[in-house]
Amino acid sequence: MIRAAFVVGSISRKGGGVAEAVKLLAKAVREHPNISVEVITLKDEHFDKDIADWSGIEVRSFRYFGPSNYGFSPGLLMHLLRGHFDLSHVHGLWMFHCFVVLLWSRIRGRPYVVTPHGTMERWIVSRSPIKKWLVTKMYQARFLKSASAFHILTKKEKGDVDSMVRNSKSMVIPNFLPLATPTTDKPQWWVDGFQNKRIYLFFGRIHEKKGWRELCEAWDQQCSADAGFAARSQLVFCGWLDGSEDFRMRIEALARAHENACYAGPQFGVDKTASMQAATVFILPSKSEGLPMGVLEAWAAGIPVLMTAACNLSIGFEAGAALEIGESCEAISAGLRAADQWSQHDLDRMSNAGRQLIMERFSTESVSMKVHDLYEYVLKDGRPG
Structure with a gap:
């Protein structure tokens, strides 16, 4: 059994499409008989209300200090260090949780996978340049270089990764999504x-x-x-x-x-x-x-x-x-x-x-099998930097 820690800045509405993608990926991956998943995240102002959508998924949340778009959280770091995970799967960049996983990897000698969710795209990188320059200099350059592999969502994203990380290993695995159940209910805005x-x-x-x-x-x-x-x-x-x-x-x-x-x-x-x-x-x-x-x-x-x-x-x-x-x-x-x-x-x-x-x-079977193959590769051949 592969014990994976999904580490993400937010799983509430504050996390937008990334939070939704992580939730669906966790639901798909947990269906694989050889993978167990625990989601580790920050407890933001919407967490208590939105956690209901994560039923069936093990979630651990921790307080943070300072700006919410950085999320300094000693509790998150201590929990990951105390856990018995085979690997970490990091979702999103530019926040403290990336440093947490880098430090965990160095101490525990375990690998990690990074899913940028579009955060390495040129348009995003150009936003808040001072913050991103500081984060890059402090730890993110090392964090990206030390990643055992990148889980990318599209072929185009491979170019974004290559522009920042030389000789990176990556696998394209799209988001999982089930077919919608038809409803005749009208939305509140309907007239x-x-x-x-x-x-x-x-x-x-x-x-x-x-x-x-x-x-x-x-x-x-x-x-x-x-x-x-x-x-x-x-x-x-x-x-x-x-x-x-x-x-x-x-x-x-x-x-x-x-x-x-x-x-x-x-x-x-x-x-x-x-x-x-x-x-x-x-x-x-x-x-x-x-x-x-x-x-x-x-x-x-x-x-x-x-x-x-x-x-x-x-x-x-x-x-x-x-x-x-x-x-x-x-x-x-x-x-x-x-x-x-x-x-x-x-x-x-x-x-x-x-x-x-x-x-x-984008089926459960397709996505979960590809994630399992990626984890097997990382555990067999990948090494933390």
């Missing part, structure tokens, strides 16, 4: 007037890199140019605000101008399921992603997708489950015009293609 409209759903963190601003500009442009589109379409934003102080004001302006845009706030649990399945089209005009869980969740629910190449899911374009759009206002407008022309047959075809992708590429 009767939406019944005959085509619902365009943006679901996720409201951040500049996600392209929400360009989407709003494109929506305004398209509705102003085509009154028919404005009448038969509804734009819904679901997610939590991360910066973007003028977001609410922008959505209110769209609602006043065209009466077809709204912000429904964060959605979790049954509300999230209902929101996703109420959509006609999922849209993500992102500038930077690792492997966006929102797109996978849309496919699992049978929702056609409009997304940029930066979402790193080109298999969706190839399979006919998604249409590629650009990142600019004009390119997003072109995508909206194309989606407006889709017939019910087109929507059904894309829906089936998305669900088929989830079954073939």
Whole structure:
């Protein structure tokens, strides 16, 4: 039995798509008969509420001190050192938990695997450069160099890893996601007037890199140019605000101008399921992603997708489950015009293609076997630096 410690900065809504990906990966991996998983994390302000979603997974949480985006936690370090783990699996970078695992590896002589979750992507690395420079100089350069292997989510991410770590070993293992259980429940934001409209759903963190601003500009442009589109379409934003102080004001302006845009706030649990399945089209005009869980969740629910190449899911374009759009206002407008022309047959075809992708590429069996193979390789051949 391989005893693995999943070490991650947050498993609550604060952790966004990374937390969701870790939860699903833990659920997939625990199904393998030769792996046991314990998740070790920080206890942030949303932990007590969101831990309910982790039923069936062993989770240990610890207090932290100082800024929440760093998470200094002696308790986390002591627990890992006292544990009897064969390896650690680190999720995300730029925080104290990376130093914890580096120190544990040096003391215990055990290997670790790193899943960056897109945090080595150039756009992310360029953000908060002073903090990242300090962390890199203090320990992260050694942490990355000493990793026995990298679990990457896409082939594109291999280039991001290679740009920071020479001669790295890596394996592509996508996120696991089950097919969504159909529901007839309507989300809280639903009104009767939406019944005959085509619902365009943006679901996720409201951040500049996600392209929400360009989407709003494109929506305004398209509705102003085509009154028919404005009448038969509804734009819904679901997610939590991360910066973007003028977001609410922008959505209110769209609602006043065209009466077809709204912000429904964060959605979790049954509300999230209902929101996703109420959509006609999922849209993500992102500038930077690792492997966006929102797109996978849309496919699992049978929702056609409009997304940029930066979402790193080109298999969706190839399979006919998604249409590629650009990142600019004009390119997003072109995508909206194309989606407006889709017939019910087109929507059904894309829906089936998305669900088929989830079954073939993101199943429990596929993901858990690949993770087991990676762990076996690391324990046999990998050595902590």
